[in-house]
Amino acid sequence: MELSVTQSIYYSNHKEIQLSQVAESLLALERIIYRTPSALEKLFPDTKIEKVYVYINKLEAGSLYEDIVVKFFFGSQENMDKFILKSREVCGMETLDKKPILKFVIFSTILFGGVYAASYFGSSKESKTIIENQYNYAIKLGSEWSGTTENQFKTIIESSVSSKSSLAKDTTKFIRPAKSDKNSFIYFDAEKEVFIPPEVIRAVPSSIQEDITDEYLKDFKNVEISIRAIDLDSFKRGWAVVIESISDKRISLQLDNDIDPESLIGLRSFNGDITVMYERGENGDIPKKVFLRKIITSPEKSITHG
Secondary structure (H helix, E strand, C coil): CEEEEEEEEEECCCCCCCHHHHHHHHHHHHHHHHCHHHHHHHHCCCCCCCEEEEEEEEEECCCCEEEEEEEEECCCHHHHHHHHHHHHHHHCCCCCCCCCHHHHHHHHHHHHHHHHHHHHCCCCHHHHHHHHHHHHHHHHHHHHHHCCCHHHHHHHHHHCCCCHHHHHHHHHHHHHHHHHCCCCCEECCCCCCCEECHHHHHHCCCCCCCCCCCEEEEEEEEEEEEEEECCCCCCCCCCEEEECCCEEEEEEEEECCCCCHHHHCCCCEEEEEEEEEEECCCCCCEEEEEEEEEEEEECCEEECCC
């Protein structure tokens, strides 16, 4: 069973838009919409969206107008009925197309990508603040329409994004056609009540390197490592350490293949050379995993194994 929803996007440009930018923005919008089932399933618990397809219903040049049809497939009538029942319970919606919650999920997700892009890829503090203010406004609208608190709606949007760097790239591509006109708005409804204003469009970075990811690696030499958990049957799982010079929290440890795990038995702490995998976060970058490269028993002596 399927449920079809129409979503209109309007770029109020007075200047011509390059065809390549239109194509990129449409593909970016498609990928952004593909992220929405996760948020909708969190808004309406115990429902399952099997697939989502995006179609162009209408496309007009000049001031670019896109009319998109989004089809959600539930796999069975029972799943669809369950979704409708839950949506009615949560926010009084008869069906998804009767009240525009999808519009606010898309709107909020795009702006979340803008905040992430501005946070990590070269924007000024002022630009980040401009985007954050609009994002908070989108969260407020979304929470009102969905019957959730602002914190709940924000958590739903952000936890539904598996790769924030990929979303940031899609946000920049979606917004890029509007950058050719400094007075352009991007509207998400015919009434022009939900929109991204010119100052936010200018604040979002124009582009992000394609090889940028949410994670990065950093090497450290001769750091003190405290063992919290070991697993002699695996180099990759079950190991955990605390490295106070990096974080006071337990971090997963993975041993290089040329390190003998038996050499760590009985040690509560030791020094070693490591590589730390960090994940970019709003409140600072978070160490997610440590790779042990070499065990160092003292500044004068090191142990390698082969």
